[in-house]
Amino acid sequence: MNTPFDIVIIGGGVAGSMLAYKVKKLAPELKILILEAGRDRSKERSEMALAFAASVVKSPISAYDKNADILLASPADVHDYYDPSSDIFKSTYLRTGGGTTWHWLGNTPRHLPNDFKLFSKYNIGVDWPIEYSDLEKYYSEAETEMGVSGNHEEWNNFIPGAFRSKEYPMPMIWPSYLETVIKKNIDGAEIEKAKITIRSTPQARNSQPYEGRPPCAGNSSCVPICPIGAKYDGMVHVRKAKALGVEIFYEAAVQKIETDLSDRLSTIHFFDWAHAEKTVSGSVVVLAANAIESSILLLFNRLAGGSGLVGKNLMDHPQGYGVGIFKEPLFTFRGPPTTSGIDVFRDGEFRKDSAAFRISIGNDGWSRFFRKDNPKKMDNLEFLIEEKFGDKDFVIGKKLKETIAQTITRIFRFSYSTEMLPHPDNQVQLGSILDPITKLPRPKLNFVIDREGDYNKKAFQMAGRVLTGLFQGLQVPEKDFEVQNDPAIFSGAGHIMGTLRMGKEPKTSVVSENLRSYDHSNLFILGSGVFPTACTANPTLTIAALALRLADHLQQLFKDRAI
Amino acid sequence: MAITNNYPDLFYKYSMVVCGDESLSPGLANVYFGLFDSDPLSRADFLRLLDQFKTIMGDSDPEGAVKNKILTDQGLNAVTLSIIKLWYLGVIKPLKTLSGGGYYFHQEALIWKVAQAHPAGLSGGYYGYWSYKPEVQ
Numbered sequence: 001m002n003t004p005f006d007i008v009i010i011g012g013g014v015a016g017s018m019l020a021y022k023v024k025k026l027a028p029e030l031k032i033l034i035l036e037a038g039r040d041r042s043k044e045r046s047e048m049a050l051a052f053a054a055s056v057v058k059s060p061i062s063a064y065d066k067n068a069d070i071l072l073a074s075p076a077d078v079h080d081y082y083d084p085s086s087d088i089f090k091s092t093y094l095r096t097g098g099g100t101t102w103h104w105l106g107n108t109p110r111h112l113p114n115d116f117k118l119f120s121k122y123n124i125g126v127d128w129p130i131e132y133s134d135l136e137k138y139y140s141e142a143e144t145e146m147g148v149s150g151n152h153e154e155w156n157n158f159i160p161g162a163f164r165s166k167e168y169p170m171p172m173i174w175p176s177y178l179e180t181v182i183k184k185n186i187d188g189a190e191i192e193k194a195k196i197t198i199r200s201t202p203q204a205r206n207s208q209p210y211e212g213r214p215p216c217a218g219n220s221s222c223v224p225i226c227p228i229g230a231k232y233d234g235m236v237h238v239r240k241a242k243a244l245g246v247e248i249f250y251e252a253a254v255q256k257i258e259t260d261l262s263d264r265l266s267t268i269h270f271f272d273w274a275h276a277e278k279t280v281s282g283s284v285v286v287l288a289a290n291a292i293e294s295s296i297l298l299l300f301n302r303l304a305g306g307s308g309l310v311g312k313n314l315m316d317h318p319q320g321y322g323v324g325i326f327k328e329p330l331f332t333f334r335g336p337p338t339t340s341g342i343d344v345f346r347d348g349e350f351r352k353d354s355a356a357f358r359i360s361i362g363n364d365g366w367s368r369f370f371r372k373d374n375p376k377k378m379d380n381l382e383f384l385i386e387e388k389f390g391d392k393d394f395v396i397g398k399k400l401k402e403t404i405a406q407t408i409t410r411i412f413r414f415s416y417s418t419e420m421l422p423h424p425d426n427q428v429q430l431g432s433i434l435d436p437i438t439k440l441p442r443p444k445l446n447f448v449i450d451r452e453g454d455y456n457k458k459a460f461q462m463a464g465r466v467l468t469g470l471f472q473g474l475q476v477p478e479k480d481f482e483v484q485n486d487p488a489i490f491s492g493a494g495h496i497m498g499t500l501r502m503g504k505e506p507k508t509s510v511v512s513e514n515l516r517s518y519d520h521s522n523l524f525i526l527g528s529g530v531f532p533t534a535c536t537a538n539p540t541l542t543i544a545a546l547a548l549r550l551a552d553h554l555q556q557l558f559k560d561r562a563i
Numbered sequence: 564m565a566i567t568n569n570y571p572d573l574f575y576k577y578s579m580v581v582c583g584d585e586s587l588s589p590g591l592a593n594v595y596f597g598l599f600d601s602d603p604l605s606r607a608d609f610l611r612l613l614d615q616f617k618t619i620m621g622d623s624d625p626e627g628a629v630k631n632k633i634l635t636d637q638g639l640n641a642v643t644l645s646i647i648k649l650w651y652l653g654v655i656k657p658l659k660t661l662s663g664g665g666y667y668f669h670q671e672a673l674i675w676k677v678a679q680a681h682p683a684g685l686s687g688g689y690y691g692y693w694s695y696k697p698e699v700q
Contacts, residue, residue, distance in 0.1 A: 053670055053684035174691040207690070218693045221684035333680035335693020363693075381674060382652055389644050394634045396647065397626040401583035401677060404651065408678045 005033045005247075006558065008268060008282030010254050010297070012036030013099020014540060015526040015547045016288035017237035018145060022551035024244040027558055032246045033280060034238070035270055037253040037289070037438060038096035042235050049219075049227030063103070063224040082292075083431025083444035090492025091316050093290050095437070097250055098234035100290070101540065103224035104494070105337060106203045106231045108148050108541040109358070110139050113161035114347050115535035122352045124455070125421050125533045129504045129513035132161060135545050140166035142544035143202070146232040147210040149173045150202030158199070159347060170207045172200045173216065178330040178412055179340040179361050182474065191469035192462060194344045201341050201360065204232035204540070211236075218335035220363065223494075252278070253438040257285075257301045264522045265303070271439060283563050284522050284554060288547075291499040291529035292443050295428040298500075300440050306519045309510050311429060313422035313498035315534040318449050318490035320460050321415045322467035323366045324481030326474065329409035332365040339363070345416075345466065346536045355419040355459035358536040359466070362413035372482045381408065414470060416463040417493050420534045423451045428499055449487050460487045495539050500529035514553050515546065522563060526550060571596045573613040573620075574646075580625045581643055582650045584673060591671055595649055599642070608638040615639065651677075 007023065009016040012034045020032050041048065052063035082089065093100040113132040118125040143150070143166070150168035157163050175183070183198035190196070205222070206215045216230040226233070242248060249270075256269040265285045271277055287294045295311040298304045342359035350356075366380045374383040381404070388395035388403055395403060431444035450456045464485025471481040503509025506518035511530055517523035526547055528539040557563050575592040579585050599609045615633055622628035633639045649655045653672030670682040679697035681687060 049684050053682055174694040176693045177696055180694065215690040217686050217690060218688045219684050219686040220681070225684075227684055329696075331679060331697055333675075333678055333683075334686075334688075334697070339693075379652065379654075382648060382654075385648055385651060386644065389647065394630045396581045396583070396629065396634075396643075398583035399626075400581075400647070404674070405677045408674065 004031075005280060005282040006030040007032045007284045007286060007554065008280055009034045009286045009288055010268070011099065011288035011290065011294070011527070012038075012097050012234065012238055012248055012250075013288065013290065013527075014101045014146075014234040014237065015099075015543050016286065017098070017234050017241055018142075018544055019286060019288065019526060019547040019551050019554075020246045021237045021241040021244065022548055023554055024241060024246050026551065026555040028244065030558060032241075033282065034241070034246060034248040035252040035254055035268070035280070036097050036248060036250050037293075038094070038250065040097045040250045041102075042097065042239075045225070045227065045229065049221065049225050052221055052225055053227075083433055083442045085431070086443070086445040087447045089314075089316070089445045089447045090490070091494045091496050092492075093292070093494075093496060095293075097238055097248070098236075100494070101233040102235075104231075104233075104540055105222050105538070106205045107338070107360075107538040108143065108146065108150075108202045108204050109343070109537040110162070111135075111535050111537045111542055112159060112347050114351075115533065115537070118351070118533050122349075124352065126501075126503070126508075128532050129502055129509075135542070135549065136163065136165055138545035138549045139541065140164070141548050142541055144169045145237070145548070146204040146541070146544060147206055147213070147236075148202050148204050148541075149207035151200045154200055155202065158343070168202065170210060173203050173205060173207050173336060173339050175200060175339045176335045176363050178332055178363060181326070181328075181330055182361060182412065183340065185475075186470060186473050189469070189473045191466050191473070192345075194348075196342060196470070196473075197344060198340050198361070199343050201339060203336070203339070205336065206230045216336060220333065220335060220337060222337055253440075254289075254297060255300075255439055257297065257303060259303070259520065263520050265520055273437065275439075282522075284524065284557075286524045286526055286550075286554075288526040290527055291496045292428050292445075293438075294525060294527060294529050295499045296430065296438075296440050296443055299428070299430050304500075304510050304517050304519045304523065304525075307507055307510055309424070309501055309508070311499050312424040312427040313501055313532075314426040314428055314445065314447055314496070315420045315422060315498040315531070316447075317417035317493035317495045317534060317536070318420060318456055318460075318487060319415055319417045319493050320463060320484045320487070320490065321362075321413055322464075322471065322481060322483035323411060323413045324471045324474070324476040325407060326410045326412055326476060329406075330412050331409055332363055332411050333408075335363060337363050342466075345463070350462070351419075353455075353458060354462055355421070355455050356536050357416045357418040357459050357463050359414055359416045359463070362415055365408070365411035365413060414467050415491075416467070417495075417536060418456050418459040418463065419536050420449065421455055422498050422501070422533060423448075425451055426498070449490060457487050460485045460490075493538075495528065495534070497528040497531045497534050497539055500525050500527075501532050502530040503532060515550050524550060524554070570600070570610065570613050573616055574599070576620060577613065577616045577629075578646060578650055580629060581647055582673060584650075584676075587650065587673075588671070595646075598649075598655065599646070605642055605645070608642050612639045612642050 048063040116128040149170040151172040251273040258267040429444040430441040574596040619628040653669040
């Protein structure tokens with residue numbers, strides 16, 4: 001098979017599917033193909049949701065790991081998908097139709113104006129080749145496409161330059177009871193020279209019926225799966241693209257990519273899961289397989305190597321947390337995992353010296369970590385039961401029930417996600433073990449926080465002081481809260497960024513500001529891999545905005561016959 | 564509390580005393596009874612516990628009697644802790660009380676009722692319920 005397509009997109013996640021949909025809508029005559037290495041799991045949503053509901057150990061992949069087709073199609077563990085000689089990298093992704101948006105939280109904050117000019121403003125990191133104003137209309141478009149619920153008044157110009165040209169398509173998600181109480185008790189406090197404001201988090205989950213999908217029912221399981229499809233995932237645009245005539249091949253794992261004499265990508269070889277080799281070609285090839293898998297494909301095929309930067313500058317948002325027991329019941333574990341956050345530490349002069357961070361208020365109590373006085377590192381509730389049961393008076397019966405109720409209903413959590421600077425030694429390389437699906441080398445990941453300096457360490461320390469101030473401001477006694485601010489014990493945010501940097505210079509970047517490869521004129525790269533810096537926003541909205549922007553660019557190129 | 568010679572019924576009644584909840588599911592109690600009753604490592608202590616409980620279940624202060632006459636026995640104490648954990652967490656782990664693999668009944672765990680919440684993925688709620696205290700639902 002060697003069917004010529006106008007555009008071949010490798011990767012059927014949010015980036016690839018949204019791009020396919022918009023280009024096809026703008027230019028119906030174009031033949032577009034998506035090659036997705038994973039399966040179409042859209043009809044298995046209920047089974048996967050029930051598998052998660054019944055699982056005791058809740059993790060981002062616990063809805064997916066018991067399926068017969070696992071074969072590393074979805075990593076079952078953070079250690080499973082990469083080469084064992086790797087450093088510990090704590091974020092995973094899904095290889096499935098719709099991509100990792102199946103198990104994302106749905107938070108959709110925008111990058112801030114200064115995020116795009118970190119070097120010129122604060123003399124650290126690098127600048128993006130585009131500015132907030134270049135992307136703003138695509139942010140609005142992405143919010144409409146995904147279905148984002150948010151409070152326009154609260155976010156429009158909340159800091160200078162952060163203008164919004166359009167209302168959110170849906171009203172904000174109602175705050176949890178917990179967050180309403182926290183806001184009432186802490187808003188306006190001054191901590192670390194900043195005025196604390198609890199702000200609603202814009203989220204790609206429905207606050208009302210939207211494009212045939214229902215409103216959120218508060219199942220508290222956005223990660224790893226929304227059981228009712230109220231939260232956006234990439235399958236929304238896979239379906240919309242298919243309805244317009246875009247073709248999608250599932251279980252199509254790209255391996256070898258050939259180039260012609262003018263260094264344009266020509267023939268793409270892929271294997272189906274029965275290991276039959278097939279080929280396609282496209283006038284344009286868009287690589288949208290995420291920051292790790294896209295890098296592996298390019299490294300394996302020795303493509304886009306002019307800058308020597310493919311795979312380099314791998315980033316995440318290293319996280320820490322604090323947990324406390326409030327003076328009155330907050331009724332945790334109900335509704336969306338988070339509906340509000342604190343955004344005041346996402347920008348400021350301190351970024352010259354210390355990473356920015358975003359704080360979210362968590363609705364899942366202490367479920368992500370162990371209490372500091374829990375030496376056995378068992379489930380915190382199990383520990384509480386053992387602790388009380390082992391009391392000299394044997395706390396059982398109604399008193400035990402009352403004790404558990406009084407604790408479990410008052411727990412709440414703050415988490416913070418820190419900005420990470422790019423460093424070329426944090427990178428994706430080809431490992432020594434083959435992935436059974438793609439037949440490509442597994443990624444070998446080098447990943448060290450603060451490889452030089454202490455930018456993130458200072459952020460963890462500052463966030464620790466802020467969280468301590470928050471707990472004190474909320475009158476939580478010292479014995480009833482604890483703050484984790486050791487960057488050596490960071491958590492992964494699932495935000496895999498860098499590795500395929502966009503920039504204005506071929507020597508210092510892999511793709512141009514239009515996401516075109518500097519080495520291959522018909523290759524474009526999409527996804528958070530192109531982010532020059534990590535900033536503090538969850539990356540998916542920016543991924544979507546860049547996809548919609550690239551759609552305009554590609555449509556124009558085809559119209560001008562400039563491909 | 565009515566006296567009974569029926570082990571499953573004794574287990575159900577003992578569970579209600581030690582968990583402090585009088586609306587435990589009888590069906591789930593039968594399943595849980597089967598787990599303990601079929602485990603070679605803990606069965607002897609388990610049946611001894613139920614026999615001991617039968618002698619005190621008519622006591623005017625069942626919790627006090629359990630503390631004084633059951634929990635002071637190391638073997639019966641350990642089984643009781645496993646029973647409480649199983650009801651509250653829906654989990655009984657391998658190599659603790661039971662041999663073999665673990666058993667998981669997470670969505671049935673008593674903790675969800677006590678927390679006035681729901682297992683993740685099974686809210687059964689409507690849009691916005693989370694903005695209110697549970698009793699307003």
